[in-house]
Amino acid sequence: MKMIKLAYCNVVDLDLKKSYGLLPNDRKNKVDRFRFPKDKKLSCGAYLLLKKMLSDEDIYDLSFKYGKYEKAYLANHDNIYFNISHSGEYVACGISNEEIGVDVEQIDETIDLNIAKNYFFNEEYKDIITSKNPHIEFFNYWVLKESYMKYTGLGFNLNLDEFCILKSDEIKLKNDENNVKFSLFDIENYKLACAGKYKLKKCEEYFLKDLY
Numbered sequence: 001m002k003m004i005k006l007a008y009c010n011v012v013d014l015d016l017k018k019s020y021g022l023l024p025n026d027r028k029n030k031v032d033r034f035r036f037p038k039d040k041k042l043s044c045g046a047y048l049l050l051k052k053m054l055s056d057e058d059i060y061d062l063s064f065k066y067g068k069y070e071k072a073y074l075a076n077h078d079n080i081y082f083n084i085s086h087s088g089e090y091v092a093c094g095i096s097n098e099e100i101g102v103d104v105e106q107i108d109e110t111i112d113l114n115i116a117k118n119y120f121f122n123e124e125y126k127d128i129i130t131s132k133n134p135h136i137e138f139f140n141y142w143v144l145k146e147s148y149m150k151y152t153g154l155g156f157n158l159n160l161d162e163f164c165i166l167k168s169d170e171i172k173l174k175n176d177e178n179n180v181k182f183s184l185f186d187i188e189n190y191k192l193a194c195a196g197k198y199k200l201k202k203c204e205e206y207f208l209k210d211l212y
Contacts, residue, residue: 004096006203011045019044042086048211098197101151121164143193151195
């Protein structure tokens with residue numbers, strides 16, 4: 001049975017003390033490693049969004065395991081996959097009954113487009129620099145590429161120039177044998193992408209009151 005959900009939440013006003021008390025010890029340890037409150041809020045918020053989305057599917061008692069390249073999985077639910085991401089003021093999470101990768105990024109109009117020139121496929125770079133707004137198009141590609149890297153479980157162990165994203169009527173991988181589906185969304189001045197077995201028509205906004 002097909003199941004996939006993608007959601008995001010603004011955590012800039014997250015109550016850090018209240019949220020911290022809702023975390024398991026291993027997540028508290030991760031939050032403790034961050035120096036700044038902003039990063040602590042993102043780490044707390046990402047976990048709480050995941051917990052809320054899973055509880056909406058009647059999945060509780062979360063226990064985690066990690067792949068070779070540190071992608072997290074549920075140890076006690078082999079048929080449920082998830083991925084989380086955060087940037088700026090937002091956290092994002094995707095859950096599915098198939099592998100999934102998620103990335104959210106705040107658009108930075110000062111980004112050096114030579115990153116794309118040096119590390120992306122030539123086709124991707126040409127599409128970026130010939131677009132109406134190259135910096136926004138850069139982030140379209142960035143979140144799509146990173147969502148795929150996270151989908152594979154390799155993360156940045158998969159080089160950015162080892163695969164090519166084709167953006168036309170349908171977003172897809174060049175020479176893709178696995179039929180990976182991509183979904184791309186605009187959230188204020190952020191880009192949000194999801195890679196997986198299913199394409200999404202929408203993503204859902206959660207609010208802080210939903211997470212406590």
